[in-house]
Amino acid sequence: MTAPAAAPPIREEMLPLPYRVVGSRRETHDTVTVEFAPQHGALDHPAPGQFTMLYVFGIGEVPISIAGYTAGTAVITHSVRAVGAVTDAICALDRGAQVGLRGPYGVGWPVAVEGGRDLVVIAGGIGLAPLRPVIHHVVENRQTYGAVSLIYGARTPDDVLYTDELRDWRGRFDLDVEVTVDRASNGWHGDVGLVTNLLGRIAFRPDQTVAMTCGPEIMMKVVARDLIGRGVDPDGIALSLERNMKCAIGFCGHCQYGPDFVCRDGPVVSYAAVRDRLRVDEL
Amino acid sequence: MKLIETIADSRLLAHLAAEEIDLLATTAHEARYSAGEVIFNEDEEANTFYIVREGKIGLELTSPRRRPIVIQTLGHGDLVGLSWMFPPYRWSWRARAIEDTSAVAFDAVAVRRQCETDSHLALVVLRIVADQAVARLHSSRTQMLDLYEFPR
Numbered sequence: 148m149t150a151p152a153a154a155p156p157i158r159e160e161m162l163p164l165p166y167r168v169v170g171s172r173r174e175t176h177d178t179v180t181v182e183f184a185p186q187h188g189a190l191d192h193p194a195p196g197q198f199t200m201l202y203v204f205g206i207g208e209v210p211i212s213i214a215g216y217t218a219g220t221a222v223i224t225h226s227v228r229a230v231g232a233v234t235d236a237i238c239a240l241d242r243g244a245q246v247g248l249r250g251p252y253g254v255g256w257p258v259a260v261e262g263g264r265d266l267v268v269i270a271g272g273i274g275l276a277p278l279r280p281v282i283h284h285v286v287e288n289r290q291t292y293g294a295v296s297l298i299y300g301a302r303t304p305d306d307v308l309y310t311d312e313l314r315d316w317r318g319r320f321d322l323d324v325e326v327t328v329d330r331a332s333n334g335w336h337g338d339v340g341l342v343t344n345l346l347g348r349i350a351f352r353p354d355q356t357v358a359m360t361c362g363p364e365i366m367m368k369v370v371a372r373d374l375i376g377r378g379v380d381p382d383g384i385a386l387s388l389e390r391n392m393k394c395a396i397g398f399c400g401h402c403q404y405g406p407d408f409v410c411r412d413g414p415v416v417s418y419a420a421v422r423d424r425l426r427v428d429e430l
Numbered sequence: 431m432k433l434i435e436t437i438a439d440s441r442l443l444a445h446l447a448a449e450e451i452d453l454l455a456t457t458a459h460e461a462r463y464s465a466g467e468v469i470f471n472e473d474e475e476a477n478t479f480y481i482v483r484e485g486k487i488g489l490e491l492t493s494p495r496r497r498p499i500v501i502q503t504l505g506h507g508d509l510v511g512l513s514w515m516f517p518p519y520r521w522s523w524r525a526r527a528i529e530d531t532s533a534v535a536f537d538a539v540a541v542r543r544q545c546e547t548d549s550h551l552a553l554v555v556l557r558i559v560a561d562q563a564v565a566r567l568h569s570s571r572t573q574m575l576d577l578y579e580f581p582r
Contacts (some may be wrong), residue, residue, distance in 0.1 A: 272578035302578040330574050331500045338503040341569040363577040
């Protein structure tokens with residue numbers, strides 16, 4: 148009888164670090180923004196668009212886009228929509244609760260634009276969360292961009308995230324912020340309609356534009372089609388994909404998307420690289 | 431900005447020749463609406479169409495026993511009114527200014543009359559209206575998918 152083989156060592160990048168909830172704010176009826184502070188060691192400074200694997204002990208682990216990062220305290224902000232057991236648990240976390248975080252993982256947004264190019268950011272629903280760090284980056288590095296516009300679409304006015312920040316961004320003279328909803332309620336004086344309806348209202352030079360979009364994939368397809376119709380280069384359009392990520396380091400294959408693993412080769416990809424795959428049913 | 435310059439700068443009218451712009455300008459006047467003011471009502475005769483200069487206009491569906499439902503908003507550079515181009519020339523929706531709004535208002539009856547005798551103008555104007563109709567159809571179909579609701 149041979150002795151049982153020793154368990155393989157756990158890869159360091161698979162080990163979560165302990166973080167504690169230091170702040171929580173309800174955004175909508177099903178979405179909460181939670182701030183996590185490191186307890187013993189902190190994750191590396193994330194790039195806008197990267198994600199972490201967030202482990203609620205005893206319940207499970209899910210990939211969550213990073214919605215904010217505070218450099219001094221290494222606090223990581225996540226906005227989480229309650230759609231299952233783990234995300235329900237995250238939304239219910241009290242201040243002081245401990246979770247495990249690992250990451251940051253993945254390819255982020257191409258925020259390092261050259262030559263003062265225009266930036267068009269288009270988000271739908273919870274898709275504004277991964278793009279929030281882009282706006283923070285833009286605000287801190289405003290001089291490196293040309294015209295900057297954010298178009299945000301939500302289901303109803305009650306589903307709009309980050310209302311205070313949207314108001315602040317809208318109040319700036321160097322950002323054009325447009326918000327639209329699918330269905331307006333009484334008292335809503337904003338726009339009604341698809342995000343692409345607002346493309347005609349913002350100023351950008353199509354041949355000098357970088358676009359970033361995040362939301363339901365159908366929305367991103369429509370957005371990309373309209374941007375290309377207005378002259379934006381498909382290579383200049385970045386989108387963030389969402390797939391069932393488990394290991395987050397390109398090992399397990401759960402998030403395979405054609406020849407790519409979304410956790411390793413994404414979540415942010417060039418529209419030109421995935422355009423054909425977005426036309427494949429159920430991929 | 432003068433009315434003629436607004437018309438000439440409109441992305442919607444970019445394919446019109448200079449003389450056609452001049453022709454349209456003879457049918458146009460500036461219109462201003464205060465927030466809340468109704469611009470046209472459902473089933474009224476569609477004898478004017480608009481290009482928004484500033485502000486915001488909501489297209490409303492009126493329904494008995496409930497408040498009007500805004501189905502789409504239109505802003506700077508957008509065309510307000512498609513029904514003026516097609517019989518029976520009556521509005522399908524109510525249009526109301528959501529904000530204080532200024533627009534270029536065109537005499538649709540005069541434009542239709544011009545189109546009867548100028549086939550190029552008719553083709554270009556028809557394309558403009560058809561483009562808008564197709565874009566709004568696409569938007570409406572996508573909106574119907576309730577995109578932002580889980581599961582995606």
